[in-house]
Amino acid sequence: MLLVSTELGLYCEAGGFYVDPHGAVERAIITHAHADHARRGSARYLTAAAGEALLRARLGGGVIETLRYGERRRVGDVDVSLHPAGHVLGSSQARLEHRGEVWVVTGDFKRQADPTCAPFEPLAAHTLVIESTFGLPIFRWPAAERAVGEISAWWRACAEAGQTAVLYAYALGKAQRLLASLPRDLGPIYTHGAVERLCAVYRGQLPEHTLPPTQVAVGLARDAKTDGALVIAPPSAHGSPWLRRFGAISTGFASGWMRVRGMRRRRAIDRGFVISDHADWPALLDTVQQSGTERVVVTHGYVEVLARWLREQGREALVARTAFVGEVEEPEGADEADDGAE
Ligand SMILES: [Zn+2]
Ligand SMILES: [Zn+2]
Structure with missing residues (x-):
């Protein structure tokens, strides 16, 4: 086995490195900058060049080396x-080749288009280590354009009703994807500080005007008029005093979890929009199929369900216990406490 599951996560003995380790190690390959994949304290990091700035913003220390997409290093x-x-911006799959044997670790991935990052590249592998955050047959995403259309219509309706539309979205990735996708003529856009900090990193990496102008909401006077505006905030802002500055609000949440009946109501959120930065069930199966793999290792989320389904299709499927948690709050950069895994 080229990679084995250890307490610190996936370890490659032949290479002397971990992939997205759960703690501090000598040498770490990092697929992307989300908190459960990029942890502080390791001596050396290797990541995609496109993700370096986000990783630096996350880590605060350590030696970061980079590879361009497709570039090989021994x-x-x-x-x-x-x-x-x-x-998300700079996210990668790790392809490992040792004596003719190829392993691919997908990291977190999606197959839908995203204006803020390079599209998923299908890779062939003998063994495919795949995430299954949304590895249940109920998870099927509508086209991203549909969610964006629904958000736009809701924003317009809020403006007509004299409300501020407060949209919750993960601060790293989802917020920027939505900003890049939403129409620009509907009204001003305000951001929570945690979102704005990451937008600044994205702006430094992406072509100009990929993201629309935004204003950080922290400077707003208590009696500022924000009706007709859209506010993008991390989900942890929900129910917090930070919202008081916006007067009459309507709340929405953009997440794959909005596909689950009752999730929105339980959180007392007015509107749910189904859009995810992870692969849905059909995309997981397609990706396994396209890789031509002999063996699948499932990590992250509904591992048993996907592994069982693959076995029933006659594939070898193993489960790796990891500490990845899926779509969660971004604890660093967010001013509020972590909601934990959903
Ligand atoms: Zn992620
Ligand atoms: Zn993850």
Whole structure:
């Protein structure tokens, strides 16, 4: 086995490195900058060049080396290359080759288009280590354009009703994807500080005007008029005093979890919009199929369900216990406490 599951996560003995370790190690390959994949304290990091700025913003220390997508580097006895995962800016799949045997770790990925990152690149592998955050047959995403259309219509309706539309979205990735996708003529856009900090990193990496102008809401006077505006905030802002500055609000949440009946009501959120930065069930199966893989290792989320389904299709499927948690709050950069895994 080129990669084994350890307490610190996926370890490659032949290469002397971990992929997205759960703690501090000598050498870490990092697929992307989300908190459960990029942890502080390791001595050396290797990540995709497109994700370096986000990783630096996250880590605060450590030596970060980079590879361009597709560039190969020998690490120990292993040829390593990183390929676009389509998840968030700079996210990658790790391709590991050792004595003719190829392993691919998808990291978090999606197959839908995203104007803020390079599209997922299908790779062939003998063994595919795949995430299954949304590995249940109920998870099927409508086209992203549909969610964007629904958000736009809701924003317009809020404006007509004299309300401020407060949209909750994960601060790293989802917020910027939505900003890049929404129409620009509907009204001003305000951001929570945690969202704005990451927007600043995105703006430094993406072509100008990929993201619309935004204003950080922290400077708003208590009696500022924001009706007709859209506010983008991390989900942890929900129910917090931070919202008081906006007067009459309507709340929405953009997440794959909005596909689950009752999730929106339980959180007392007015509107749910189904849009995710992870692969849905059909995309997981397609990705396994396209890789031509002999063996699948499932991590992250509904591992048993996907592994069982693959076995029933006659594939070898193993489960790796990892500490990845899926779409969660971004604890760093957010001013509020972590909601934890959903
Ligand atoms: Zn992620
Ligand atoms: Zn993840």
